Amino acid sequence: MTTDRQPDKQSVSKGVKPLGPSSQRPPSKWEAVDEAFAEMRQAFGAIPEFAKYMTDESIPGIWAEVKNLSFNPNTALELKLKNLIGISVAAQIPCEMLGYFEYTRSVNSGATPQEQAEACAMAAMTRHWSTVLNGSQMEKDAFKKEAEQIMSYVKQMMDKSGGKPPAAEAFMVKFSNAAETYKDIEKTLGLIPKFFLLFPEEGIAGAWSEFKAVQLNPHTSLTGKQKELIGIAVAAQIPCDYCITFHRLAAKLNGATDREIQEAISIAALGRHWSALFHGMQLNLATFKKDADMMLKKSDEKRLTS
Numbered sequence: 001m002t003t004d005r006q007p008d009k010q011s012v013s014k015g016v017k018p019l020g021p022s023s024q025r026p027p028s029k030w031e032a033v034d035e036a037f038a039e040m041r042q043a044f045g046a047i048p049e050f051a052k053y054m055t056d057e058s059i060p061g062i063w064a065e066v067k068n069l070s071f072n073p074n075t076a077l078e079l080k081l082k083n084l085i086g087i088s089v090a091a092q093i094p095c096e097m098l099g100y101f102e103y104t105r106s107v108n109s110g111a112t113p114q115e116q117a118e119a120c121a122m123a124a125m126t127r128h129w130s131t132v133l134n135g136s137q138m139e140k141d142a143f144k145k146e147a148e149q150i151m152s153y154v155k156q157m158m159d160k161s162g163g164k165p166p167a168a169e170a171f172m173v174k175f176s177n178a179a180e181t182y183k184d185i186e187k188t189l190g191l192i193p194k195f196f197l198l199f200p201e202e203g204i205a206g207a208w209s210e211f212k213a214v215q216l217n218p219h220t221s222l223t224g225k226q227k228e229l230i231g232i233a234v235a236a237q238i239p240c241d242y243c244i245t246f247h248r249l250a251a252k253l254n255g256a257t258d259r260e261i262q263e264a265i266s267i268a269a270l271g272r273h274w275s276a277l278f279h280g281m282q283l284n285l286a287t288f289k290k291d292a293d294m295m296l297k298k299s300d301e302k303r304l305t306s
Contacts (some may be wrong), residue, residue: 024225030058036273039063045298046190049289053281062273069263071304076259077118077267080109085233085267087116092234095275096285101292102271108296114221121214122194122230123224126247128197128207130240136198144191144245153190171217188212195242218278224254233268 033056040047040063051059081242086102133143137241175181178201185208186192199207215231218224230250235243251261278288 018090019056026285032057036060036063043067043299043304044295046294048295049287050281050283050291054277063102065270067304069266071299074096077229078259079111080106080111080115080231081262082267083224083302084107084115084119084226085264086271088119088230088234089119089237089268089271092123092127092238092262093272093275094277096272097283097292098275099290100289101296104296112221118214118220118222118227118289119230121210122227123234125211125215126231126234126240126243127238128161130235131242132162132199133195133242134240138195138198138242140241140245142194144240146191147152147249149191150189150193151253155253156242162238164302166282168217168219171213171219173212177207178204181205181208183213184208188216216233225251225256225260229256229260229264233264236265237268238271269282 001086001173019092036059037047040051054062069075070082071079077085081108083102087099087106089101090096090099103116124181173184175184181204182192182196185196196204196208214220222230228247231242231247235247250260254285
């Protein structure tokens, strides 16, 4: 056990010391830590440097969570979407270490550059409108009522069209002024939400254009359900009550189950967990990247949970 506690001296900033065994901890606890380290070594070829700086009480639990949820290909969400959620959460914490790890994982799980860009766009827009809503202090019950009205209207339009979406050109429109924009918003959503009216008229044409072309567009690389699950994952850890309400309703409208929504939120929570540890322990970025490369090169996600 002690040999697993000998980290690279360059892995953290000066003043942070590796943890060591304590004679006051029960042997059963140490056995669980030893087992976790053994599984990591088998999966990755070595113990990641950052694990050697973690408290022993954390290691068995967090390793089991990572192995059985994040790396598990047999949960409600596919690995690629879990990785894209990871990128989105990392992008707006922001956390360069988590971002590097999840970006690399997403490439390995088959995500395209367009899918990665759309995931980041969803994170950016969620942060954008969260700022507007919280800064404007819109009444939350009124917001929820509007969101429910929007979802009801959109569902009616979907049913009326037999599930066939409008052509891609309908979502790629440039608006020249606020009046033209408000007219299209009402046509698309059934009403003009107050949070759009709170936004300056000079910027609403551009803001709505992006919102419609990315989040509402059924012709993007990511599906509506995938985008809304990313949205609720980001919203949950901002945290933003408004955005959680909107993205949860939109995810349901796009076919997401309660289990999928909860898993998206849990993946976001796990990302926040690791980011807090990485930054709190003052990990060295270059050393972390070596850890990440080693882990992702050696690991077989299917084998980890077999």
